[in-house]
Amino acid sequence: MEQGIVFDIASKAAKASKEIAGLSGIEKDSILRDMAGSLRENMDGLQEANRMDLDAAAKNILSSAMIDRLRLDEGAIEKMALALEEIAGIPDPTGGIMGMQRRPNGLLVGKMRIPLGVVGMIYESRPNVTADVAGLCIKSGNAVVLRGGSEAFNSNRAIADILKQVLVLHGVQPDAIGFIPVTGHKAVMEMIVLDDYIDVIIPRGGEGLIRIVAENSRIPVLKHYKGVCHIFVDAAADLDMAYNICMNAKVQRPGVCNAMETLLVDKEIAQAFLPEMARRFVSAGVDLRGCERTCAILDNITKAEPQDWDKEYLDLVLAVRIVDNMEQAMDHIDRYGSDHTESIITQDYTKTMVFLRRVRSSTVMVNASTRFADGGEFGLGAEVGISTSRIHAYGPMGVEGLTIEKFVCFGDGQIRE
Amino acid sequence: MEQGIVFDIASKAAKASKEIAGLSGIEKDSILRDMAGSLRENMDGLQEANRMDLDAAAKNILSSAMIDRLRLDEGAIEKMALALEEIAGIPDPTGGIMGMQRRPNGLLVGKMRIPLGVVGMIYESRPNVTADVAGLCIKSGNAVVLRGGSEAFNSNRAIADILKQVLVLHGVQPDAIGFIPVTGHKAVMEMIVLDDYIDVIIPRGGEGLIRIVAENSRIPVLKHYKGVCHIFVDAAADLDMAYNICMNAKVQRPGVCNAMETLLVDKEIAQAFLPEMARRFVSAGVDLRGCERTCAILDNITKAEPQDWDKEYLDLVLAVRIVDNMEQAMDHIDRYGSDHTESIITQDYTKTMVFLRRVRSSTVMVNASTRFADGGEFGLGAEVGISTSRIHAYGPMGVEGLTIEKFVCFGDGQIRE
Numbered sequence: 011m012e013q014g015i016v017f018d019i020a021s022k023a024a025k026a027s028k029e030i031a032g033l034s035g036i037e038k039d040s041i042l043r044d045m046a047g048s049l050r051e052n053m054d055g056l057q058e059a060n061r062m063d064l065d066a067a068a069k070n071i072l073s074s075a076m077i078d079r080l081r082l083d084e085g086a087i088e089k090m091a092l093a094l095e096e097i098a099g100i101p102d103p104t105g106g107i108m109g110m111q112r113r114p115n116g117l118l119v120g121k122m123r124i125p126l127g128v129v130g131m132i133y134e135s136r137p138n139v140t141a142d143v144a145g146l147c148i149k150s151g152n153a154v155v156l157r158g159g160s161e162a163f164n165s166n167r168a169i170a171d172i173l174k175q176v177l178v179l180h181g182v183q184p185d186a187i188g189f190i191p192v193t194g195h196k197a198v199m200e201m202i203v204l205d206d207y208i209d210v211i212i213p214r215g216g217e218g219l220i221r222i223v224a225e226n227s228r229i230p231v232l233k234h235y236k237g238v239c240h241i242f243v244d245a246a247a248d249l250d251m252a253y254n255i256c257m258n259a260k261v262q263r264p265g266v267c268n269a270m271e272t273l274l275v276d277k278e279i280a281q282a283f284l285p286e287m288a289r290r291f292v293s294a295g296v297d298l299r300g301c302e303r304t305c306a307i308l309d310n311i312t313k314a315e316p317q318d319w320d321k322e323y324l325d326l327v328l329a330v331r332i333v334d335n336m337e338q339a340m341d342h343i344d345r346y347g348s349d350h351t352e353s354i355i356t357q358d359y360t361k362t363m364v365f366l367r368r369v370r371s372s373t374v375m376v377n378a379s380t381r382f383a384d385g386g387e388f389g390l391g392a393e394v395g396i397s398t399s400r401i402h403a404y405g406p407m408g409v410e411g412l413t414i415e416k417f418v419c420f421g422d423g424q425i426r427e
Numbered sequence: 428m429e430q431g432i433v434f435d436i437a438s439k440a441a442k443a444s445k446e447i448a449g450l451s452g453i454e455k456d457s458i459l460r461d462m463a464g465s466l467r468e469n470m471d472g473l474q475e476a477n478r479m480d481l482d483a484a485a486k487n488i489l490s491s492a493m494i495d496r497l498r499l500d501e502g503a504i505e506k507m508a509l510a511l512e513e514i515a516g517i518p519d520p521t522g523g524i525m526g527m528q529r530r531p532n533g534l535l536v537g538k539m540r541i542p543l544g545v546v547g548m549i550y551e552s553r554p555n556v557t558a559d560v561a562g563l564c565i566k567s568g569n570a571v572v573l574r575g576g577s578e579a580f581n582s583n584r585a586i587a588d589i590l591k592q593v594l595v596l597h598g599v600q601p602d603a604i605g606f607i608p609v610t611g612h613k614a615v616m617e618m619i620v621l622d623d624y625i626d627v628i629i630p631r632g633g634e635g636l637i638r639i640v641a642e643n644s645r646i647p648v649l650k651h652y653k654g655v656c657h658i659f660v661d662a663a664a665d666l667d668m669a670y671n672i673c674m675n676a677k678v679q680r681p682g683v684c685n686a687m688e689t690l691l692v693d694k695e696i697a698q699a700f701l702p703e704m705a706r707r708f709v710s711a712g713v714d715l716r717g718c719e720r721t722c723a724i725l726d727n728i729t730k731a732e733p734q735d736w737d738k739e740y741l742d743l744v745l746a747v748r749i750v751d752n753m754e755q756a757m758d759h760i761d762r763y764g765s766d767h768t769e770s771i772i773t774q775d776y777t778k779t780m781v782f783l784r785r786v787r788s789s790t791v792m793v794n795a796s797t798r799f800a801d802g803g804e805f806g807l808g809a810e811v812g813i814s815t816s817r818i819h820a821y822g823p824m825g826v827e828g829l830t831i832e833k834f835v836c837f838g839d840g841q842i843r844e
């Protein structure tokens with residue numbers, strides 16, 4: 011392989027990772043707080059860099075939603091700074107020893123949580139990811155290699171430069187925050203085979219990008235392709251609760267991965283539940299796509315096509331299916347779901363326990379909105395991303411997801427017989 | 428991709444994995460005990476199948492060590508049966524809910540341990556791995572796809588057939604134990620890209636095989652290439668303890684991955700420690716390869732070449748290096764180690780704590796033989812393998828390594844504001 015700039019950045023990050031791993035919690039938190047301060051102090055420079063990205067975005071006629079996500083106004087920069095301060099406030103996830111057991115021969119065996127080493131982050135659009143992920147990696151003692159999207163290139167570079175400068179002021183090798191200063195897929199492809207230097211790849215962005223990364227990476231990938239989240243309204247549901255939760259899950263923020271995309275309704279309750287639910291949805295501007303039985307109950311809604319069942323609309327659109335029972339609802343989720351988040355609305359005790367146990371998604375809920383599937387809402391402090399890869403971390407990933415446990419043993423001369 | 432027999436077995440295992448995941452602990456343990464009984468009852472058939480492998484091995488002039496590992500005599504079959512009974516005896520790793528916390532809005536959030544889904548096992552030589560891994564997978568609620576080495580093909584198939592038959596008797600889909608009935612690397616290459624059906628690949632065997640798997644797999648791989656384990660004898664070591672531990676780590680079973688391959692000695696203690704240590708090693712038949720300073724103290728030993736420092740001898744050979752201090756010992760381990768197991772021998776409190784924290788290997792010990800780095804010795808019940816991949820599981824992997832935690836939430840109508 012040609013040992014170009016990506017190789018250079020990753021191998022330097024691997025070297026620097028040892029220093030980061032050795033910092034005390036106090037040192038790491040002081041760095042994070044100084045980074046927050048430095049972002050605020052460099053408000054003007056950041057906005058200037060961001061202006062270049064915004065101008066290019068306007069020229070390339072990006073959607074207003076995309077331009078919105080790109081924009082670093084004062085509020086957005088303050089939010090980044092606050093996020094770093096919040097990360098500084100959570101407990102150090104590394105260095106503690108857990109589960110120390112005394113073996114019959116007197117050997118004490120336990121586990122110490124340590125950093126993974128080097129986190130490879132591949133992301134699109136939102137420049138705040140640069141600061142968030144760098145902050146989470148430092149907190150967990152990891153180095154990071156950042157490869158942001160081309161549309162936010164100048165903003166990302168400006169943020170990374172500020173953060174690296176803070177490392178320098180603290181006498182820490184700035185290589186611990188590696189920023190890949192080239193765009194284009196070639197850099198991604200080079201990055202994901204550097205398994206001697208990068209320990210995990212976390213891609214965030216469009217499904218296309220994530221699939222390319224997953225298919226070509228020689229490094230373990232933690233990712234989710236999409237969130238096709240379901241709510242199953244059981245025959246024993248409290249109807250008012252069901253209306254509120256379903257509305258919230260679909261309407262409160264439809265463009266995110268933990269919004270509901272398919273509503274499953276037990277046939278026993280469909281006639282009582284669906285008309286009022288549909289009335290509320292329609293008055294909130296939701297476009298419903300119903301199965302045959304749903305269309306027989308509701309007038310004037312679109313008939314769902316087969317491809318509606320695994321669609322992530324990310325919009326005010328909802329697929330609705332009437333099922334014979336919870337069994338069929340779980341089969342539907344199993345077949346069409348994305349292992350992200352599912353919720354059952356019911357007052358039936360046994361059904362809650364069976365649903366919680368049987369549904370294999372990374373978050374399974376009872377009587378709550380799918381919108382809670384989020385690291386912050388779950389109390390993880392902050393979120394690196396959500397994993398539906400059934401390895402290492404499953405569901406919202408906080409700083410603990412950036413660590414691993416090694417075995418530690420205290421002996422007093424034990425030898426093996 | 429051509430959808431051949433490997434695809435067929437993996438996709439059927441994925442289907443069957445849902446049934447296995449739903450079994451109660453009592454059912455799983457009853458299956459495991461019946462499997463043990465069935466192996467004992469089929470002693471003759473197993474030995475007949477094994478005879479075919481042994482005959483082929485003799486014809487192919489395999490080493491006597493390899494033929495030994497292949498052999499399924501009565502004792503070896505009884506050991507397999509006992510291992511399955513032992514696995515039946517450990518607690519069910521799945522289904523419990525941990526760390527349930529009440530969020531400010533009243534939502535209860537916790538984690539439930541669940542099976543990974545389908546484990547892909549690629550292994551060489553020892554046919555007992557077939558029964559051990561199938562047993563560990565059933566215990567943890569996983570389906571398994573087994574791809575054993577060609578030299579044990581008939582033995583492996585006979586064992587898998589017996590285990591599948593027990594599943595049938597219990598009314599469980601036998602596809603949960605998938606056995607790939609073709610040899611050759613093509614089957615391996617087909618298996619490791621089936622990321623829609625297999626959740627993790629665990630390769631055990633020679634470094635060459637493992638590298639091919641790691642480089643080509645589209646599925647996360649948990650593996651260790653080799654075990655270059657170090658012991659560092661610090662200036663503050665108890666010399667008698669050091670003699671005993673070093674002897675044990677090198678000599679008790681030199682052919683395994685947790686045996687010591689390099690001895691590092693603090694220069695302050697080298698003159699006092701090395702002559703007696705060398706006398707004991709030489710009288711046990713150990714061939715020493717010393718650094719320059721070591722050769723100045725010990726007569727008649729071979730000078731170490733640069734390539735000795737990262738060699739896994741798996742034999743009565745030991746590299747010996749004198750270092751200036753613990754810092755240099757840790758740098759040596761960092762540079763040449765394999766992230767497997769390292770031990771420090773010292774009575775110095777501060778050094779133990781620094782060594783434990785700073786050395787990044789999957790097992791780090793104080794005053795104990797590296798030979799203890801083993802799932803059984805650590806109390807994990809049984810071992811799937813040892814991972815030096817810095818993801819998911821690090822160090823000896825028991826049944827817990829075959830599980831993942833999903834989030835579960837109990838609400839009473841929570842919606843997100």
